[in-house]
Amino acid sequence: MAQMASKSLTSAAILLLLLLDWSATPTVARVRNRHRPCKRMVFYFHDILYNEHNAKNATAAIVGAPAWGNTTILAGQNHFGNVVVFDDPITLDNNLHSPAVGRAQGFYLYDKKDVFTAWLGFSFVFNSSEHKGSINFAGADPLMNKTREISVIGGTGEFFMARGVATLMTDAFEGEVYFRLRADIRLYECW
Amino acid sequence: MAQMASKSLTSAAILLLLLLDWSATPTVARVRNRHRPCKRMVFYFHDILYNEHNAKNATAAIVGAPAWGNTTILAGQNHFGNVVVFDDPITLDNNLHSPAVGRAQGFYLYDKKDVFTAWLGFSFVFNSSEHKGSINFAGADPLMNKTREISVIGGTGEFFMARGVATLMTDAFEGEVYFRLRADIRLYECW
Amino acid sequence: MAQMASKSLTSAAILLLLLLDWSATPTVARVRNRHRPCKRMVFYFHDILYNEHNAKNATAAIVGAPAWGNTTILAGQNHFGNVVVFDDPITLDNNLHSPAVGRAQGFYLYDKKDVFTAWLGFSFVFNSSEHKGSINFAGADPLMNKTREISVIGGTGEFFMARGVATLMTDAFEGEVYFRLRADIRLYECW
Secondary structure, eight states, rough: HHHHHHHHHHHHHHHHHHHHHHSSSSSSEEEEOOOSSSEEEEEEEEEEEEEESSSSTOOEEEOOTTTOOOSSSOOOTTTTTTEEEEEEEESSSSSSTTTTSSEEEEEEEEEESSSEEEEEEEEEEEHHHHHEEEEEEEEEEEETSSSEEEEEEEETTTTTTTTEEEEEEEEEEETTTEEEEEEEEEEOOOO | OOHHHHHHHHHHHHHHHHHTTSSSSOOOEEEETTSOSSSEEEEEEEEEBOSSSOOTTTOEEEEOTTTTTTTTSSOOOTTTOOOOEEEEEESSSTTTTSSOOEEEEEEEEEEESSSSSSEEEEEEEESSSSOEEEEEEEEEOOOTTSSEEEEEEEEEETTOOOOOEEEEEEEEEETTTTTEEEEEEEEEEOO | HHHHHHHHHHHHHHHHHHHOTTTTTOOOEEEEEESSSEEEEEEEEEEEEESOOOTOOOOOOEEEETTTSSSEEEETTTTTOOOOEEEEEEEEESSSTTSSSSEEEEEEOOSSSOOHHHHHEEEEESSSSOEEEEEEEEEEEEEEEEEEEEEEEEEEEETOOOEEEEEEEEEEEETTTEEEEEEEEEEEOOO
């Protein structure tokens, strides 16, 4: 009995050796759990779109437009075809004037003619005492929905190799100039 | 002998505890297999590019162009520099008039002067009885090749945290106005 | 004692069965190690921006600009809002005239008013004796920093399902026309 146990034990040990790479430390096999993120953070970011009258405060500008539009005013047909580049302050609460803990940088484009819908490619870039590193995002943003989800596709520094999901919510807006977004970031892969 | 077995067994158990995180359920270590996707789906999507005469039917529009081009007609030099935003219907078969099961939304840009080649950033967005959620894609599309592969970089809802590869094929085209693409999506990470 | 060992052994075996998927081969549980990439490669790529006088040599062109700019010359305010599409040769050393082993294809956009900062979405596309396949990148590029990190968000062919980080360094530049970037790519997920 003991011998059989010992034999099976050898097999188990070999399997473990296959599973783990002993030559390096620390080495931990990845474990996944869709019900419990390994990291969760909530931030707000503030988008002020350039409109010819707010050059000083604007954090975003239209840089692409369809044949029926231009780069000064958002186009008709629910802004279909407008491309916007942004560098928005990130704050911990919903106050535009709170100290920025980072910048949301990248672009969005409006991509539907019959309803406001956007596609996002951007990063949260942190270089503060709270966070150092970046989180990269991509995904569809059907912005008329109360909440919508985009993907965390990677990260650097503190967020090295991160993956996850961010839930966006339009927390406030003023006309077509100011948009405040709430981002509830849940990482499910943390290294 | 039994004692030795018991001792090694303890080590094995500790290793397993390191491997798995017992405090949460369900917790399953990730297993990978490049020869067997965990999910495979085939879709078609239909791109109708705005050309001044098809405002009603167009699903895509030129929104960026190089100095030698404009947003009404695709530029010379294999459209190098043209950026196109799209909101294309997704169908289960190759018929443009089949019921759409979702929308392909995002952008492509032509990025080579001496041959048609594009770069894609887009999502498949589903909200039907068949599928609910989104799949996010990015990658190079050397569209003169019969087939080419792009990355699935994330997903939400039913496709939470998905990763994989999609093989694109130009199934049909008419001039420079209509393009039908076949997407064979293979996910290798499913949560 | 032996019996107890045998019993625990059974539990261990069941756990191993949960860890591994026996019905397919090869099946290896993923192991991660942030201190040792599974693949590391260094490349250079060369960006020559179109400026009306270099049509023949240019590998990149401005395709988007804010209201205060145009697609011929990079805009003021640190080029905020300029979108550039590129198809740059990739070389193994820092010589523009070395044989290209692939092409860096995609876009960058300048996204900050008070300092040069960009956001990148592009691929390394290889089809040579050295490498066949593509690597897809996304991330913020604060290009005034000596080094900065972006994410490897996926890959195809030889780089199937790759994830990792790339450190970019501006190796040389001439005015606002020629930029040579060094990319130190470290993959931490290899299939």
